[in-house]
Amino acid sequence: MRVAIVAESFLPNVNGVTNSVLRVLEHLHANGHEAMVVAPGARDFEEEIADYLGFPIFRVPTIMVPLINSLPVGVPIPAVTHALRNFNPDIIHLASPFVLGGAGAFAARQLRVPAIAIYQTDVAGFATKYKLTPLAAASWEWTRTLHNMCQRTLAPSSVTIAELESHGINEIYHWGRGVDTVRFHPAKRSEELRKEWDPTRSKRIVGFVGRLAAEKGVDRLKSLAHRNDLQLVIVGDGPERASLEAAMPNAVFMGALGGEELAVAYASLDLFVHTGEFETFCQAIQEAQASGVPTIGPRAGGPIDLITPGVNGELLNVDTFSAELPDAVDSILHPVRYDRMRAAARDSVRTKTWESLCAQLMKHYDAVIEQSRRVPLTFFGPIPELPLWAAKALGARIDANHQ
Template sequence: MRVAIVAESFLPNVNGVTNSVLRVLEHLKANGHDALVIAPGARDFEEEIGHYLGFEIVRVPTVRVPLIDSLPIGVPLPSVTSVLREYNPDIIHLASPFVLGGAAAFAARQLRIPAIAIYQTDVAGFSQRYHLAPLATASWEWIKTVHNMCQRTLAPSSMSIDELRDHGINDIFHWARGVDSKRFHPGKRSAALRKSWDPSGAKKIVGFVGRLASEKGVERLAGLSGRSDIQLVIVGDGPEAKYLQEMMPDAIFTGALGGEELATTYASLDLFVHPGEFETFCQAIQEAQASGVPTIGPRAGGPIDLINEGVNGLLLDVVDFKETLPAAAEWILDDSRHSEMCAAAWEGVKDKTWEALCTQLLQHYADVIALSQRIPLTFFGPSAEVAKLPLWVARALGVRARISIEA
C-alpha cells in the first residue's frame, strides 16, 4: 500500500499530531508499506529532516498565525498537487487538516485519490480561547467543507464525534490513540528525581506535561501553588512560560522533555493534572495513566473518555476548575485510596498499544480504498465545494472549475 500523509505539523515540532504521524509511519514501515509525508518546514533556525525511516518528507513554507503561536501553518503550494500526482498513492491520510491538509483534500478530489481525515485539533476552540470568535465560526465552516471532501473522518473521542456531527460532518468513525506501555510504565518511578524536586520527601508531587500556551489552561494549576504539602512540576515550553513562572514561583519548570527523561518524570509524579478543555483526546493523560499516575482533567473533550471518575481520577467542571482543583487533588492523594487509583490508572491503558490502533487504521485505509473502487470519485466541478475554496488556496493549487465527470 502506498500512503501519502499530509500533516499540519511534523518534526522538529513535537506535539500530538506529530506523535501520531510518527507512530503511523513506524507501523507502515514495519508492515512493508510505502509512505510519503508532506508537512510544514521548520521554523526559525530549527533543523528539519528530509526523511524518516527512509520515507521522504516533502516540506512547504511555514508561517505563524497572529496571536496563536501554537498553530504554525504550512503554506499550500502548487507543488503539493504535483507531488501527490507523481507519487500516486492508494490513499491520502490528512493529519489534523486545516490549511495544508485542507488544500490537500481538494487536491485529492482533483486527482481522484481517496482520502481519510484525522480530526485531532480543536481549531475552533483555540480561536475562542484567543478571543477570536469570528474565526471560530468560520473555522467550523471550513472544517466541515474539508472533512466532507474526504471519504471518511476518524475522530478520537465520543465528545469529538458528537461535536463533528453537530456541525454537519459525515462518515465519522472512532479511532483513538495508542500509548507505548513499555516506555511509559510505573517501573520508571525515580526516588532520586523526586528527592531533587522535594528534598524533604514530605510533599506530594503534582505535575503537568504539555505546551505552555493559552489553550492548555495551565494557569488553573495556581490553585495548588504556594502549599507546603504539594510540589508542582510543570513540564513543557511555550509562549506562556514566563507568565506562568511569575504566577507560580514555587513550581518547578523543567522545560520540554522527551524520551526516557519524560517517561521517568511521568512515573515520578503522584498526580497528573491537565486543565485544558480543548483536547480532542489528550495523549498526556493516557501517558500519565500508563505510568501508574491518577489524573484530573476537565469535564470536556477527550478526557471524558479517558478518566473513570473515582477509579483512575476525577473530572472537574471547566467553569470552576481552578477553585475545585485543591479539594479534588487532596481526595485523590489521600493515602486511603491513592495506591488503588494508581493501580487502576495503569490497568486501564496497558493494552491500548499503538500496534493495535494502527492495525485498525490500516483497515480503515483498506475499506475506503475498496469503496472508492466500487463508487468512483468525481473531479472538481462548478459546485458549492469549489465556491467555498478560499481564493488564495485555489490559486496555490491551480484549481480551475470544470464539469463534473463520472468515471
C-alpha cells in the same frame, strides 16, 4: 500500500498531531508499506529533516501565526498536488486538516484518490481562546467542507464524534490513540528525581505535561501553588512560560522533555493534572496513566473517555476547575484510595497500544480504497489558496526562509 500523509504539523515541531503521524509512519515501515509526508517547513531557528525512516518529506512554506508561535502552519501551495501525483498514493491520510490539509483534500479529489481525515485539533476552541473571532466564526464551515470531501473521518472520542455530527460532518468513525506501555511504566519512578524536585522529601508531587500555551489553561494550577504539602512540577515549554513562572514561583519548570527523560518524569509524579478544555483526545493523560499515575482533567472533550471518576482519577467542571482542584487532589492522594487508583490508572491503558490502533487504521484504509473502486470519485476542481478569511484572521506572514 502507498500512503501519502498530509500533516498539519510535523517534526521538528512536536505535539499530539506529530506524535500520531510518527507512530503511523513507524507502523507502515514495519509492515513494508510505502509512504510520504507533506508538512510545514521548519521555522528559522529549527533544523529541518528531509525524511523519516526513509520516507520522503515534501515541505511547504510556513505561516507564522501571531500569538500561537508554537503552532506554525503550512501554506497550501499548488505544488502539493504535483508532489502527490508523482508519489501516486493508494490513499491520502489528512492529519488534523485545516489549512495545509485543504490542499490535501482538494488534491485527493483532483487525483481521484480516496482520503481519510483524522480530526485532532479543536480549531474553533483555540481561535476563541486566542480571540481570533473571524477564524472562530468560519472554522466549523471550513472543517465541514474539508471532512465531507473525504470518504470518512476518524475522531478520537465520543464527545468529539457528537460535536462533529452536530456540525454536519458525515461518515465519522471512532479511532483513538495508542500509548507506549513499555516506555511509560510505573517502574521508571525515580526517587533521585523526586528528591531534586522536593529536597525535604515531605511533599506530594503534582505535575502537568504539555505545551505552555493559552489553550492549555495551565494557570488553573495556581489554586495549588500556595500549598506547603504539594510540589508543582511543570514539564513543557511555550509562549506562556514566563508568565506562569511569575505566577507560580515555587513550581519547578522542567522545560520540554522527551524520550526516557519524559517517561521518568511522568512515573515520578504522584498525581497528573491536565488543565485544558480543548483536547479532542489528550494523549498526556494516557501517558500518565500508563506510568501508574492517577489523573485529573476537565469534564470536556477527550478526557471524558479516558478518566473514570473515583476509579483512575477525577473530572472537574471547566467553569469551576480551579476551585474544585484542591479538594480533588486531596481526595485522590488520600491513603485509603491512592494505591487502588494508581493500579487502576495503569490497568485503564493496558490494551491501548499503538500496534492495535494502527492495525485498526489499516482496516479503515482498506475499506475506503475498496469503496473508491466500487464508487468512482468525483472531480471537484482546483486546489484553493489559503482562504482569505483565514489569512486575515491570522494576520499570517510567510517565513522568508521558505518562500
